[in-house]
Structures are given as C-alpha cells and as structure tokens.
Amino acid sequence: MADEDISKVWAQTLEVLETRPEITARQLAFVRLAKPMAVLNGTVFIAVPHEQTRTYLETSVRDQLISALSSVLGFDVRFGITVDPEISAESLTGPTQDYVEPEEEDDVDAPAPPLPQPVRPAAEPTRLNPRYVFETFVIGASNRFAHAAAVAVAEAPAKAYNPLFIYGDSGLGKTHLLHAIGHYAHNLYPHVRVRYVNSEEFTNDFINSIGDKKQGAFQRRYRDVDVLLIDDIQFLQGKEQTMEEFFHTFNALHNANKQVVITSDVPPKQLNGFEDRLRSRFEWGLITDVQPPDLETRIAILRKKAASDKLDVPQDVLSYIGSRISTNIRELEGALIRVTAFANLNRQQVDLPLAEIVLRDLIIDDDPAEVTPAVVIAQTAAYFGLSIEDLCGSSRSRVLVTARQIAMYLCRELTDLSLPKIGQQFGGRDHTTVMHANKKIAGQMAERRSTYNQVTELTSRIRQQHRG
Numbered sequence: 481m482a483d484e485d486i487s488k489v490w491a492q493t494l495e496v497l498e499t500r501p502e503i504t505a506r507q508l509a510f511v512r513l514a515k516p517m518a519v520l521n522g523t524v525f526i527a528v529p530h531e532q533t534r535t536y537l538e539t540s541v542r543d544q545l546i547s548a549l550s551s552v553l554g555f556d557v558r559f560g561i562t563v564d565p566e567i568s569a570e571s572l573t574g575p576t577q578d579y580v581e582p583e584e585e586d587d588v589d590a591p592a593p594p595l596p597q598p599v600r601p602a603a604e605p606t607r608l609n610p611r612y613v614f615e616t617f618v619i620g621a622s623n624r625f626a627h628a629a630a631v632a633v634a635e636a637p638a639k640a641y642n643p644l645f646i647y648g649d650s651g652l653g654k655t656h657l658l659h660a661i662g663h664y665a666h667n668l669y670p671h672v673r674v675r676y677v678n679s680e681e682f683t684n685d686f687i688n689s690i691g692d693k694k695q696g697a698f699q700r701r702y703r704d705v706d707v708l709l710i711d712d713i714q715f716l717q718g719k720e721q722t723m724e725e726f727f728h729t730f731n732a733l734h735n736a737n738k739q740v741v742i743t744s745d746v747p748p749k750q751l752n753g754f755e756d757r758l759r760s761r762f763e764w765g766l767i768t769d770v771q772p773p774d775l776e777t778r779i780a781i782l783r784k785k786a787a788s789d790k791l792d793v794p795q796d797v798l799s800y801i802g803s804r805i806s807t808n809i810r811e812l813e814g815a816l817i818r819v820t821a822f823a824n825l826n827r828q829q830v831d832l833p834l835a836e837i838v839l840r841d842l843i844i845d846d847d848p849a850e851v852t853p854a855v856v857i858a859q860t861a862a863y864f865g866l867s868i869e870d871l872c873g874s875s876r877s878r879v880l881v882t883a884r885q886i887a888m889y890l891c892r893e894l895t896d897l898s899l900p901k902i903g904q905q906f907g908g909r910d911h912t913t914v915m916h917a918n919k920k921i922a923g924q925m926a927e928r929r930s931t932y933n934q935v936t937e938l939t940s941r942i943r944q945q946h947r948g
C-alpha cells in the first residue's frame with residue numbers, strides 16, 4: 481500500500497474512532513501519537529514514540545482500534561506496534577531554539593536513574609530534580625490517570641491536552657509528575673525549552689521584574705518556552721497583579737500552541753480568589769487528580785525508594801511501614817529514612833521488631849496538614865534553648881544552623897508547605913536552602929545519633945502538642 485493510502489486509512493480510522501461514544505479523550509490522545517507505517521498480509525503496522533504508549537494501546541485501546549481499522553479497510557485486521565522515538569520528533573512542530581539553561585542551579589545532586597530512549601547525551605544543569613522522573617514514579621489506582629496524562633503531554637507537548645491540570649493533597653506526587661514531564665519531554669525533544677516554576681517563585685520573579693524595570697526579560701523567560709510547568713498555582717490567590725500577569729502568560733503560551741501544565745491543591749472550580757476567566761482556562765484541557773495511594777502502592781513506593789537508595793529492607797518491614805502511614809507519601813519516605821537510620825546507627829539489621837520500635841515512637845497522625853510551621857519552629861527553638869528570632873535570623877553559628885536545618889526538615893515532613901513557603905518562614909530564605917537542609921538532615925540521621933534523637937524527640941513533642 482502506498483504511503484498516501486496508509487495515511488488516508490489512518491485518518492479515516494481516527495475519524496471512525498472520534499465518532500464512537502465509548503472512546504475517551506485520553507484513548508484518542510494516545511492513538512493520535514501513533515504513526516501508520518504499513519499494511520502487510522492483513523496486519524496494520526503502526527509506530528509510537530515510546531514503550532508506555534505501546535503498552536497503553538495494546539491493553540486499553542486494542543479492540544476499538546482493530547474494529548475501526550477493520551471497518552475502514554473492509555477486512556479483519558490485526559495490528560503490530562513498533563517503538564520509534566524519532567517519529568514524535570518529526571511530528572512535533574515548533575521552534576528549535578536551544579534549550580534555555582535556568583539561572584538558578586538546583587541543589588540536588590543525586591544521579592539520574594536510566595532514562596527511556598533516546599537518552600540525553602550529557603547532564604545539563606536544570607531546575608528539575610533528577611530523582612523526579614517517570615522511572616521512579618510508582619503507578620497505582622490513585623495516580624494512574626494523572627500519570628498517563630503526564631506521559632501523553634510529555635510525548636506530544638501542546639497536542640494531547642492543554643493545559644493539563646493536576647490537583648490533589650500535599651505529598652501525593654504532583655511535583656514529581658511535573659518534573660518528570662519536563663525530563664521526559666526534554667529527553668524526547670532536546671530542543672524543547674522547558675521551564676519549571678513554583679507559583680511563589682513566579683510571583684517573586686514578577687515583583688522583582690517590576691522593581692528592576694525588567695518586565696521584558698520576565699516575559700521572555702516565561703513566554704519563550706515550549707513547556708511551562710507551574711507548581712502549586714493556589715499560591716497566586718489574592719495576588720491580583722501577578723494573577724493578571726499569569727493570565728497573559730497563559731494566553732500567550734496557549735495561543736502559540738505551547739504546553740502548560742499546572743498543579744494545585746484543589747480543582748479549578750475551588751480555586752478561591754481566582755478570576756473566572758482564569759479558572760475557566762484551567763478547564764480547557766484535561767483535569768486530573770492524584771489520590772492517596774492504597775496499601776499496595778504505598779509498599780511499592782517504599783520498595784522503589786529503598787532500592788534507589790540502596791537500602792536493604794525486608795518485605796515485612798515495607799508492609800509494616802506502609803500499613804502505618806497512609807496519607808502522605810513524603811511522610812512515608814520519612815518513616816523509611818528513620819527506620820534505616822536507626823538500624824545503621826545501632827549496627828543492626830532492618831527487621832520487623834526494629835521497625836516497630838522506631839515507629840512506636842513516631843506518633844502517627846492522619847492529619848499532617850494540621851501541624852503548622854509556627855508549632856515546628858517554636859518547639860525546635862525551645863528544644864535547643866534558642867529564641868524564634870535566632871532560628872529564623874541570619875546567624876550561622878553551628879548550633880543555630882543545625883537547629884534551623886532540623887526545623888526545616890520537620891516542616892517539610894510534617895506540614896503541607898511548599899519549599900518556597902518554608903523558606904519564607906525562616907526569614908525569607910531561598911527554596912534551595914530548604915531542599916539542602918532536607919537532604920542533609922535525612923543523611924545525617926543515619927550517621928549521627930544526636931541528629932536522629934533530636935529529630936525523633938522533636939517529632940513526638942510536635943505531635944503531642946498538636947493533639948492537645
């Protein structure tokens with residue numbers, strides 16, 4: 481069959497699928513990622529840009545696709561799918577300027593796990609956390625849809641859903657998915673310009689641009705991109721001018737056929753203090769949520785985390801931790817860190833009795849969102865015999881730095897505040913400082929008994945105060 485005939489068959493097949501009520505927008509978006517290659521002996525061969533798309537088509541759209549193809553061709557067909565990353569690069573239109581390197585360097589230095597083909601030749605400094613890739617994201621019923629939408633958007637920016645809006649409670653993987661979209665899109669299309677920004681950083685950047693009279697540079701930073709990933713949009717609430725600027729940024733990107741991905745703690749309709757015109761734009765594309773993971777997914781997340789940190793943790797311990805902590809994945813990871821740190825400090829094997837001891841001391845609370853940074857800061861200051869001003873001030877004496885980093889670590893684990901918000905609580909520090917503190921304390925807990933004790937004792941005090 482000639483090339484134009486195959487293309488015609490494929491176009492007609494898409495038309496047939498579009499008219500079928502049982503086909504969802506998501507299924508169609510995945511089918512659109514495919515390219516028809518040939519029809520040979522009753523088999524239609526198509527190519528897709530990635531393995532995940534092939535699996536999806538084979539498992540979730542198989543019957544509909546066969547039926548549509550058969551009706552167009554007039555005979556019963558089979559189909560075969562090959563993976564060819566090149567095809568989406570061909571089909572993706574848009575400018576091919578060089579990737580814009582971020583001005584700010586991320587403070588995360590873990591090596592990136594192997595990426596799907598094609599792999600980027602050299603690691604570039606990027607604002608994306610190398611740990612937050614699709615390969616380290618565990619898929620379960622609670623996030624399957626959000627994950628598939630994120631993959632679809634990364635594979636075909638501005639073609640699948642625009643904008644993609646992901647919402648859900650704190651610590652359920654929204655930021656992880658956002659970064660993963662950035663990594664994957666950039667790996668598939670090295671020329672795609674990706675920008676990740678938290679809405680608080682966007683606000684600060686905007687305010688500074690007014691002060692410095694650099695609005696042109698600000699606009700270029702956010703409009704001359706192919707994929708804008710904006711995290712925690714709810715923080716724009718009440719910031720009229722920034723919201724207005726974001727409205728124009730959004731329009732500029734959308735009109736230019738550029739991808740926008742937004743995360744929030746609530747769906748667009750519940751974004752209080754947002755103008756209707758902005759909320760309605762958030763509903764133009766696809767809205768998807770992430771829910772708290774079920775037990776199996778929690779255990780799978782712990783298993784993956786243990787494997788990536790090269791921690792040897794038996795299955796019954798993973799199940800135990802997973803069964804004790806159910807709402808927040810950040811807290812789940814925190815518990816794993818504590819159990820393995822305790823074992824390391826005591827030169828003991830990680831086993832169930834040990835995990836029971838460690839987690840018995842951790843009063844587990846199903847409502848972590850209720851712990852406030854004020855409580856964490858006040859308790860930490862009192863514990864170290866310091867004042868709140870000391871803790872949030874600028875002194876860099878050793879005791880103060882340690883106490884401050886522990887307080888930041890606990891804010892990250894026990895409250896639902898974002899990194900920039902935590903930085904603000906500590907005298908307007910940058911979010912990278914909080915990220916650094918978090919990483920440092922997590923590592924030190926396994927090395928220094930004093931750090932481990934300070935973190936666990938403080939957690940108990942904070943939780944006790946919170947319970948009244």
Ligand SMILES: Nc1ncnc2c1ncn2[C@@H]1O[C@H](COP(=O)(O)OP(=O)(O)OP(=O)(O)O)[C@@H](O)[C@H]1O
Pocket residue numbers: 612616617618619623648649650651652653654655656657712745781784809810813896897898
């Ligand atoms: N499905 C998952 N698989 C593996 N790790 C996950 C998964 N979901 C979340 N995590 C991990 O849990 C932690 C918290 O996730 P993340 O920061 O993405 O949450 P969030 O929803 O953006 O929270 P917030 O709204 O507070 O910013 C991260 O370390 C992330 O890697």
